[in-house]
Amino acid sequence: MAETGLFEVMYSAGAIRRLRPDPVPDEVITKVLDAAIRAPSGSNAQSWLFMVVKDAGKRKQLGAVYKKASEILMKLYAGAPRPEHMDEKKYARFMQSVQHLFDHMGDAPVLLVPCLKASMWSGNTNLPADIKARMAGSVRIAGSSIYPAVQNIILACRAFGLGTVLTTIHAFFEEEVRAILNLPPDVQTYALMPIGYPQGHHFPVKRKSVNEVACLDSYGKAWPG
Numbered sequence: 001m002a003e004t005g006l007f008e009v010m011y012s013a014g015a016i017r018r019l020r021p022d023p024v025p026d027e028v029i030t031k032v033l034d035a036a037i038r039a040p041s042g043s044n045a046q047s048w049l050f051m052v053v054k055d056a057g058k059r060k061q062l063g064a065v066y067k068k069a070s071e072i073l074m075k076l077y078a079g080a081p082r083p084e085h086m087d088e089k090k091y092a093r094f095m096q097s098v099q100h101l102f103d104h105m106g107d108a109p110v111l112l113v114p115c116l117k118a119s120m121w122s123g124n125t126n127l128p129a130d131i132k133a134r135m136a137g138s139v140r141i142a143g144s145s146i147y148p149a150v151q152n153i154i155l156a157c158r159a160f161g162l163g164t165v166l167t168t169i170h171a172f173f174e175e176e177v178r179a180i181l182n183l184p185p186d187v188q189t190y191a192l193m194p195i196g197y198p199q200g201h202h203f204p205v206k207r208k209s210v211n212e213v214a215c216l217d218s219y220g221k222a223w224p225g
């Protein structure tokens with residue numbers, strides 16, 4: 001993985017939303033995707049598909065969809081409290097960065113759209129009703145066979161000096177995205193990731209501490225580490 005160690009990469013692979021327009025060599029994108037497909041997937045089905053969008057016209061169209069989706073997101077943000085772990089200054093900086101991407105998604109030299117094809121079980125219409133009901137109840141794990149690959153993409157981008165960020169709000173307009181990319185009905189999109197060289201620098205990733213987010217044996221008993 002280039003020359004950057006795994007932990008150095010993980011601790012500095014924060015969201016990068018301000019990107020230079022300079023092209024990213026195809027060989028580097030291939031290496032990023034080759035890292036992506038080392039990820040696990042349910043039943044090792046590897047039903048992923050990575051749409052690499054370089055065409056300026058298509059990037060502009062996707063950028064316009066993202067901008068439109070951002071108007072919905074801003075309505076959601078307007079009614080939501082600021083996360084406790086972010087002070088006002090930090091939150092304002094975060095929102096400025098988010099806003100920048102709303103206006104510039106289509107300017108990134110590469111837009112990556114990780115997708116999943118229909119699951120290997122979806123063609124089985126003979127399943128008993130109770131199994132069908134359980135499967136319908138597990139929608140929250142729908143992306144579990146693509147997001148590990150997405151995280152590998154984030155880490156590989158960082159290792160190659162590229163910036164990126166996972167975004168998902170394009171899904172508010174999934175049908176428009178599918179039309180832009182000519183996706184067949186059995187392929188669904190799971191993320192829209194701008195990729196390019198950062199305008200600034202990578203920075204240390206700050207998070208709540210482990211003992212705030214982990215428990216030992218029982219809810220409420222903080223992990224002592």
Ligand SMILES: Cc1cc2nc3c(=O)[nH]c(=O)nc-3n(C[C@H](O)[C@H](O)[C@H](O)COP(=O)(O)O)c2cc1C
Binds near residue numbers: 015165167
């Ligand atoms: C499910 C998900 C959806 C996200 N959607 C967006 C998005 O629409 N726009 C955006 O700018 N960032 C988006 N992000 C990026 C988060 O804002 C970012 O990961 C978080 O603020 C932590 O940033 P940091 O790693 O730089 O600290 C998303 C992240 C996740 C995991």
